Amino acid sequence: MYTLTEDERDVLQELMNVAYGNATAVVADMLDAFASLSIPKISIIQTEQLLETFDTLKSTSYFFSTQAFSGEFNGESAFFINKESAENLAKHLELESPEDIDDAILELTNVLTSSLTTKLAEEMDTAVSFSLPSISQIPLAEMHDVVTFKHYSQVIVIDTDLNFKDQQINGKIFILTKDESIQWLKTKLNTILELLI
Amino acid sequence: MAQNETQHDSRTLDINKKVVENIDNGILVLDDSLKIHHFNRWLELHTNMKEEDVSGKQLDALFTNINTKTLIRKIKTALRLHSPTFYTASTSRYLIPIKVNKLTGTSFEYMQQDVSIIPFNLEQNLVALIITDQTNMANTNALLHSHILKIKELNTELIKERDTIDKKVLFLKLNKERKISDLSQALLEQIYYDKEELLGLDYLHRERYNLDIGLQKKILDALLEKRVFEYEEKTQTAHGEEIIFKSSLVPEYNAYGEYLGTIIFRENITDAKHLAQTQEKVLATSRSAAMGEMLSMIAHQWRQPLSLINTIMATLKIKTQLNKLDTETMYSSFEKIESTTKYLSETIDDFRDYFKPNKLASEFLLSELFDNSIFFLKDEMVQQGIAYEVNIPQDLHIYTYKNELIQSIINIIKNSVDAFYEVESTKKYIKVKVTELDSHLAISIEDNAGGIEQETLKKVFEPYFSTKSNNGTGLGLYMCYAIITEHLKGHIVMQSKNGTTTTLLELPYKLIQGEHS
Numbered sequence: 170m171y172t173l174t175e176d177e178r179d180v181l182q183e184l185m186n187v188a189y190g191n192a193t194a195v196v197a198d199m200l201d202a203f204a205s206l207s208i209p210k211i212s213i214i215q216t217e218q219l220l221e222t223f224d225t226l227k228s229t230s231y232f233f234s235t236q237a238f239s240g241e242f243n244g245e246s247a248f249f250i251n252k253e254s255a256e257n258l259a260k261h262l263e264l265e266s267p268e269d270i271d272d273a274i275l276e277l278t279n280v281l282t283s284s285l286t287t288k289l290a291e292e293m294d295t296a297v298s299f300s301l302p303s304i305s306q307i308p309l310a311e312m313h314d315v316v317t318f319k320h321y322s323q324v325i326v327i328d329t330d331l332n333f334k335d336q337q338i339n340g341k342i343f344i345l346t347k348d349e350s351i352q353w354l355k356t357k358l359n360t361i362l363e364l365l366i
Numbered sequence: 367m368a369q370n371e372t373q374h375d376s377r378t379l380d381i382n383k384k385v386v387e388n389i390d391n392g393i394l395v396l397d398d399s400l401k402i403h404h405f406n407r408w409l410e411l412h413t414n415m416k417e418e419d420v421s422g423k424q425l426d427a428l429f430t431n432i433n434t435k436t437l438i439r440k441i442k443t444a445l446r447l448h449s450p451t452f453y454t455a456s457t458s459r460y461l462i463p464i465k466v467n468k469l470t471g472t473s474f475e476y477m478q479q480d481v482s483i484i485p486f487n488l489e490q491n492l493v494a495l496i497i498t499d500q501t502n503m504a505n506t507n508a509l510l511h512s513h514i515l516k517i518k519e520l521n522t523e524l525i526k527e528r529d530t531i532d533k534k535v536l537f538l539k540l541n542k543e544r545k546i547s548d549l550s551q552a553l554l555e556q557i558y559y560d561k562e563e564l565l566g567l568d569y570l571h572r573e574r575y576n577l578d579i580g581l582q583k584k585i586l587d588a589l590l591e592k593r594v595f596e597y598e599e600k601t602q603t604a605h606g607e608e609i610i611f612k613s614s615l616v617p618e619y620n621a622y623g624e625y626l627g628t629i630i631f632r633e634n635i636t637d638a639k640h641l642a643q644t645q646e647k648v649l650a651t652s653r654s655a656a657m658g659e660m661l662s663m664i665a666h667q668w669r670q671p672l673s674l675i676n677t678i679m680a681t682l683k684i685k686t687q688l689n690k691l692d693t694e695t696m697y698s699s700f701e702k703i704e705s706t707t708k709y710l711s712e713t714i715d716d717f718r719d720y721f722k723p724n725k726l727a728s729e730f731l732l733s734e735l736f737d738n739s740i741f742f743l744k745d746e747m748v749q750q751g752i753a754y755e756v757n758i759p760q761d762l763h764i765y766t767y768k769n770e771l772i773q774s775i776i777n778i779i780k781n782s783v784d785a786f787y788e789v790e791s792t793k794k795y796i797k798v799k800v801t802e803l804d805s806h807l808a809i810s811i812e813d814n815a816g817g818i819e820q821e822t823l824k825k826v827f828e829p830y831f832s833t834k835s836n837n838g839t840g841l842g843l844y845m846c847y848a849i850i851t852e853h854l855k856g857h858i859v860m861q862s863k864n865g866t867t868t869t870l871l872e873l874p875y876k877l878i879q880g881e882h883s
Contacts, residue, residue: 199443269436271457276440283449301452301480 173213177358180365184292185209185285185327192284199280200261209329213351219324219343232271234278236302238286241295241353244321244346246282250274254338261338275302281342285327293357321345325354392462392479392497395486398441400425400434403492412464412477431463441493444483453481455500456507466501478504536611536632539618540569544589547627556634558604569630576601585615589628592617598635610636648844659780659842660717667713667742671706678702713742727877729765732807733758735772736798743779750786752794762800764807765876770853774846778811778869781842785815785867806856809871818862826860 173181189206197204214222232255237245250258258277259270279302290297325344346354386393387407395404402425405417415428426432444451453461455478464477478501486494532551539548546567554561564572570582577585577599588595595615603609611632618626678699685691736756747754764771782796794814801808818826827847843860850858856873 195443195446198446199439268457268459269433272436272453275454275457276443276451279451280443280447283447287447287449299450301454301482303454304457 173355173358176362177355178211180358180361181354182209182211184289185211187292188285188288189329191288192281195280195284196277199276200258207329209327212326212328214324214326216321216324216345219326219345222326232274232304234274234302234304236278236282237300238282238297239300240290240297242286242290242293242297242346242350242357244344244350246278246286247343247345248274248278248281248340249343250277250338250340254340257338271304275304277340278302278304278342281340285342285344293354293361295357322348323351325351390499392495394425394462394495394497395492396425396441396495398438398445398491398493400432400437400441402428404494409462409497413462429462432461437461440483441491444485444493445488445491448485448488450485451483453479453483455480455504461495462497472501472505473508474501474504477501536634538564538569538630538632539627540589540630541627542625544569544628546572553632556603556609557601563604573599573601588615592625592628608636609634610639655842655845659777663742663780664713664717666746668710670745671710675703675706716742727765727767729763730768731760732762732764732800732809733760735768735775740772740776740779743776743783746783747796750783750794752783752786752796755795755797757798758800759802762802762807763875764873766854766873767877770849771873774849774854774871775811777842777846782811782813782815782867785813789816791815806872806874809873810868811871812866812868814866817865818860818867820862823860823862827858 186208189209193204193206196206232250232252234248235245236248237243255270255274258273259265262269262273264270264273279299282302283299286297286299323346325346327342327344329340329342386404389406389408392409392412393404393406394402394409396402402420402423405415405420410416420428426434426437440451440453458479458481459474460476460479461481462479464479466472466474466477477499480498480500482496482498484494484496486492534552535550536553536556537550538546538553541547546564546569549559549561549564570577570586574582581597581599585595585597587593593615594617597613599611599613601609601611612635613633614631616629616631618629620626682691682696682699685695733756736758744754779796786794791814795812797810797812799810799812801810826843828844847858850856850871850873854873855877856871858872859870861868861870
């Protein structure tokens with residue numbers, strides 16, 4: 170089991186902030202509106218805790234999308250957005266059909282995953298490629314049945330809020346990785362740390 | 367060196383071109399205003415359009431289904447992100463309308479497409495769209511989706527059924543360690559416990575004071591051997607009331623045949639037990655009533671012989687007083703008295719025999735039963751002028767509890783005889799007829815003693831019901847009913863019309879031994 174030291178967490182937070190700055194700009198472009206992303210909160214948790222975290226997401230119905238990424242640093246990102254936020258997003262983009270809403274959520278997932286991992290990979294001198302994201306709408310009660318989560322031992326949780334001037338869209342993104350990726354990440358973070366000192 | 371590089375470049379270009387031409391994907395190069403820059407062979411073949419015809423044209427003008435705003439947004443995002451954006455078949459279905467030419471096994475008219483929008487040339491704002499046929503996958507997903515819906519539906523039904531079972535069926539579950547792992551709502555309501563108070567407790571340990579040692583061992587053996595086992599158990603409710611359950615152990619297995627534990631299904635038989643006890647009391651009362659009946663019949667039988675003795679004694683007395691008693695008269699009188707007292711004694715023996723329940727069934731002639739065994743009733747019938755007609759196959763045997771059957775027959779015929787006291791009739795009769803059927807034999811006993819009203823008929827087999835004004839206990843026919851149905855495993859019904867009453871008995875030819883309770 171891996172945990173991040175305070176220094177490692179600081180570096181990761183710094184990298185994430187840069188990545189998020191990038192993401193914010195893209196999201197703003199995409200949505201053609203002034204958007205801000207709250208400073209992400211980063212933690213590494215066990216998968217069991219992840220399921221508990223899902224339980225604390227009080228809203229009854231969540232849209233849930235995932236996107237796998239490959240390379241030296243690999244895993245899957247999971248993006249959660251509640252019904253109300255999804256509807257706000259659709260309203261903003263003037264989308265009407267449910268398929269279009271799903272498409273917009275996938276786009277947001279893709280933008281967030283790409284900006285985060287690409288930037289992160291870039292800073293850490295590696296590259297990632299992305300699979301197509303997929304979406305499902307599942308009640309939180311069934312979240313425990315999502316078997317794919319069980320393939321991951323630890324999860325980097327990046328918790329952020331997207332805020333728009335006129336309407337709130339709240340989403341949470343979780344980067345799910347296996348032990349070897351976290352080990353790789355720790356090594357990279359330490360290389361960066363050594364360069365800084 | 368430079369030449370090599372050029373060669374390498376041109377070769378790469380050649381490979382790229384060949385791959386783009388032959389790949390099983392649509393490849394389309396667009397700028398951020400949706401103008402077409404490249405249209406590969408795959409697209410030409412699938413859309414029936416030539417690259418030279420579409421080149422430089424607006425994609426959304428060629429294919430009007432395309433949402434211009436969304437596509438431009440995706441292209442701009444890809445260029446801005448330096449990373450691909452996507453359309454997925456699951457949400458967007460398709461970008462370029464291509465008719466599916468496979469007719470079977472598909473529920474889609476148009477090819478379902480995944481589209482990756484890849485930044486291609488950042489200076490010229492060019493992107494490449496790579497289109498992948500996902501129709502098969504979409505078909506599979508659609509099928510899966512319909513199955514999932516079906517499963518959910520079934521699951522809802524199952525949950526509903528489980529709820530109903532929980533509310534209606536009394537059961538508790540034991541895990542492999544014989545600890546209580548679940549209890550149904552229905553059971554909890556009967557024993558007034560909260561589930562939490564009982565969960566995790568060792569079943570046998572908890573019931574150790576309620577089950578005797580022998581039964582505890584049998585239950586443990588059944589649990590260990592994963593056997594079905596039935597037993598009765600007395601237990602206490604949380605309110606301290608005693609409750610009797612008929613329990614059945616049923617081992618529980620999962621779909622893979624692994625033993626999960628044992629379910630104990632329970633049936634509350636407390637009321638039934640109490641009823642059985644009440645029934646026993648009624649039967650005991652009816653036995654004493656039968657004794658009373660017997661005594662009255664003995665008294666009846668004795669009246670005549672006793673008066674005979676009395677007459678002989680009086681004659682002897684007078685003759686003695688007149689000094690006319692000769693030895694011959696004296697001896698013949700003594701002999702008469704002796705034979706009469708012997709007859710009296712035999713009468714008692716006969717009755718006692720008939721009213722003693724048989725331990726074992728035996729085989730006997732039915733005709734004999736209706737002829738000899740009810741001799742005393744025959745006397746009464748003669749006195750009353752009742753014609754007694756018996757129609758029974760001579761050699762018909764029955765294997766049953768003889769005395770119980772005699773008691774019942776006596777009861778029925780005695781009822782008929784008694785009924786004649788209430789009516790004035792010239793042609794009185796009691797007819798007995800026995801018919802041999804395939805599975806059983808049928809006995810009908812008919813009298814013309816006025817019949818019984820329909821309302822009364824419904825109640826004749828109930829305990830303590832009687833129409834006799836003075837000496838009826840109301841237990842005679844109830845006892846008959848109990849004997850015929852429970853001991854002799856037969857049926858009894860009574861019918862009445864046009865002043866006649868018929869009692870019908872159905873009895874097995876051979877009673878299976880061991881059923882006597």
